[in-house]
Amino acid sequence: MNEQGLLVVLSGPSGAGKDTVLRCLLAQEKQIRLSVSATTRAPREGEQDGKDYFFVTRERFEALTAQGGMLEHAEYCGNFYGTPREPIERWRAQGDDVILEIEVQGGRQIKEKCPDSVGIFLAPPSLAVLEERLRARGTETEEVLSRRLEAARRELAHAKDYDYVVFNTTVEAAAQRIAAILAAEKSRYHRNHAALERMLEDAETFC
């Protein structure tokens, strides 16, 4: 009954488990596409163009941005990062849902440009669990760890810019909850208004 796929923005603090939950979700739900960001930074070893990022020149990035071809963009450490609009619009027009994994500033830009998008904030079940998960990686020094926890606290305060908050208690439950949110959103009144109107118009015809 829906013509257009959903645009879903997923954010959450580092360590909340966004990548793992997304992998689990995408393995189950075949009509979901993952948006690929464009960047001007050089590819790292093993990174594939069009899969990890679209690697573009600074000139190309700036031209795309000037033409309105980026849904959001930002600069980090001298490199540009952005969300190309074209593949998202193409996929949604086909009826596929598109998920963007993006940090909170980018998430807010998307919500402003696409009020119809669905914002999901992935939160750890507690900050103690987040700390445990970061420690379990074993790759963080105490200093990096406390900086990441501080950043997580700041990011949690941005959950208010999102429509939903999913607590990542287990990967499967969180992926399932996100799938439920996508299904529910397809049934929201404003996305079905046109289908109902058509039903009533058809009724006029066969009367």
Added chain:
Amino acid sequence: MNEQGLLVVLSGPSGAGKDTVLRCLLAQEKQIRLSVSATTRAPREGEQDGKDYFFVTRERFEALTAQGGMLEHAEYCGNFYGTPREPIERWRAQGDDVILEIEVQGGRQIKEKCPDSVGIFLAPPSLAVLEERLRARGTETEEVLSRRLEAARRELAHAKDYDYVVFNTTVEAAAQRIAAILAAEKSRYHRNHAALERMLEDAETFC
């Protein structure tokens, strides 16, 4: 993470399949309770007090209503019908979700009194299918049938008072979609605001 169960209002035209879909949903989801209406009309054969209706006297009904004990009420054919507030509040406080199957006028009263409630409108996939289903029952005269179809068209116009529209294409799919809506609603930001606040307060404590 949620303290209180949801209050869900299900409406839709006669023949849309509300009873069948609800039976399917309740068989799968054990934490959902079905609200039982109170009425002043006499029990029909086979109807059980407390299951089909709470059968009460007119005096009792009027006293309850005067005390604010009814979430909504209406009069049909000289009998009162209403939704008792007490069991709903008790179940929700236990964390159980409560579903009310109710017609559109009652649905609007509930939404006004409980803006936090979740309104779901069950629609047939088309009016042609609704007509087929009503005909398949074989119990309707042509006159009754055309009156019911006319009423269905009027009711469809009330879908705008609901948060969600679910098309009953198959019973299983519709029940599954309603279950997804309930799951998604539990993740809405405003229902998780307090849990996030607590997480941040705990963080202050352990810093």
